[in-house]
Amino acid sequence: MTDSASTAASSFGPARILGIETSCDETAAAVVEDGRVILSNEVASQVDLHARFGGVFPEVASRQHIRTIFPICEIALQQAHLELDELDAIAVTRGPGLPGSLVIGINMAKGLALSSGLPLIGIHHLEAHIYSAWLQWRPHNLSAEPAGVTPSEPRFPLIALIVSGGHTELVLMHDHLTYQRLGGTLDDAAGEAFDKVARLLRLSYPGGPAIQAAAARGDPRRFAFPRAWLEDTWNFSFSGLKTAVLREVRRLQETRTELPVADLAASFQAAVVEVLVGKTLQAAQTFNANQVLVAGGVSANQALRETFHAQAGCPVHIPPIALCTDNAAMIASAAYFRFLRGQNDPLTFDALPNWPFHEL
Numbered sequence: 416m417t418d419s420a421s422t423a424a425s426s427f428g429p430a431r432i433l434g435i436e437t438s439c440d441e442t443a444a445a446v447v448e449d450g451r452v453i454l455s456n457e458v459a460s461q462v463d464l465h466a467r468f469g470g471v472f473p474e475v476a477s478r479q480h481i482r483t484i485f486p487i488c489e490i491a492l493q494q495a496h497l498e499l500d501e502l503d504a505i506a507v508t509r510g511p512g513l514p515g516s517l518v519i520g521i522n523m524a525k526g527l528a529l530s531s532g533l534p535l536i537g538i539h540h541l542e543a544h545i546y547s548a549w550l551q552w553r554p555h556n557l558s559a560e561p562a563g564v565t566p567s568e569p570r571f572p573l574i575a576l577i578v579s580g581g582h583t584e585l586v587l588m589h590d591h592l593t594y595q596r597l598g599g600t601l602d603d604a605a606g607e608a609f610d611k612v613a614r615l616l617r618l619s620y621p622g623g624p625a626i627q628a629a630a631a632r633g634d635p636r637r638f639a640f641p642r643a644w645l646e647d648t649w650n651f652s653f654s655g656l657k658t659a660v661l662r663e664v665r666r667l668q669e670t671r672t673e674l675p676v677a678d679l680a681a682s683f684q685a686a687v688v689e690v691l692v693g694k695t696l697q698a699a700q701t702f703n704a705n706q707v708l709v710a711g712g713v714s715a716n717q718a719l720r721e722t723f724h725a726q727a728g729c730p731v732h733i734p735p736i737a738l739c740t741d742n743a744a745m746i747a748s749a750a751y752f753r754f755l756r757g758q759n760d761p762l763t764f765d766a767l768p769n770w771p772f773h774e775l
């Protein structure tokens with residue numbers, strides 16, 4: 416999308432979009448102006464409900480979304496000091512995600528669109544993770560920005576790495592909403608690998624933050640875990656690494672010594688970070704990218720963030736931690752750029768639980 420397109424839209428005043436996200440275990444609603452300025456961003460996490468199952472329990476997630484969706488949308492509007500009829504569109508995650516979770520957000524969005532007459536915009540969850548890079552906090556929230564990261568607008572062409580609980584995708588973008596998928600994981604997603612290895616090490620759920628905390632006390636060079644470089648492709652693989660950690664854990668258990676959890680966590684994390692950063696920066700160089708974007712829950716990882724900033728030869732944008740994991744501001748941001756193109760989905764649209772990124 417050209418600058419002239421956004422200038423044309425802005426001549427009618429700012430566009431305020433209510434975003435709704437219920438693809439997994441977070442019930443979230445947010446109001447964002449012109450795809451960039453967050454007026455409100457409410458997230459009701461279900462993490463405590465699922466912790467005892469060691470993962471997301473779909474039926475429990477769906478029931479909790481039903482309880483939370485209405486109040487969270489109300490609070491998001493209140494925090495933005497806006498009424499429904501002051502908005503310009505309603506946006507919602509259409510997929511991918513858990514079917515029973517997606518439909519709760521979609522039905523709420525449809526109800527709001529029907530009663531207000533506003534356009535309804537269905538959004539791909541991974542596209543939204545990418546668009547978290549366009550979000551800028553209001554001044555009172557600027558302290559949430561990590562040091563050295565300016566909230567400036569990303570510049571095309573850019574390489575986007577999406578690393579989340581269910582996905583790992585490497586994408587080249589020449590313009591807004593235009594994606595050339597370079598590669599992705601052949602097996603486990605990066606976040607899934609963190610979660611599975613955390614379980615192996617008997618760390619708490621969710622695994623990513625638990626591994627990060629354990630790794631902070633460990634030696635990343637103690638165990639030489641494999642790095643799957645998959646040369647000549649832009650793909651990733653994390654299942655061999657997970658198996659290597661499992662084998663090491665079993666070997667150590669046979670020796671009946673106490674498990675060196677911190678060293679195992681640090682060595683695992685180092686292997687993931689090295690490959691993610693190495694391949695992404697190699698892609699940035701190969702495709703002459705102006706910028707790298709990193710998004711999704713795993714981009715909250717401190718070692719990953721530090722390594723990107725230390726090794727990159729071009730600007731790297733990683734969202735503030737609160738915008739790395741699931742939120743609705745990113746849904747409203749992506750929706751703004753689709754709104755500019757006139758997207759208005761019919762009230763009859765369905766959830767797409769397995770919506771592949773390459774079909775965007």
Ligand SMILES: Nc1ncnc2c1ncn2[C@@H]1O[C@H](COP(=O)(O)OP(=O)(O)OP(=O)(O)O)[C@@H](O)[C@H]1O
Pocket residue numbers: 438439511512540578579580581582605606607609610621622623624627711712713714715716717739740741
């Ligand atoms: N500090 C961290 N270090 C590593 N991984 C992390 C960290 N914080 C969160 N994660 C991981 O991020 C994932 C959750 O991210 P996100 O909310 O984007 O995933 P999701 O929405 O469940 O999946 P998807 O976006 O693929 O549908 C989990 O796997 C979690 O372990």
Ligand SMILES: [Mg+2]
Pocket residue numbers: 540544579580711712740741
């Ligand atoms: Mg997500």
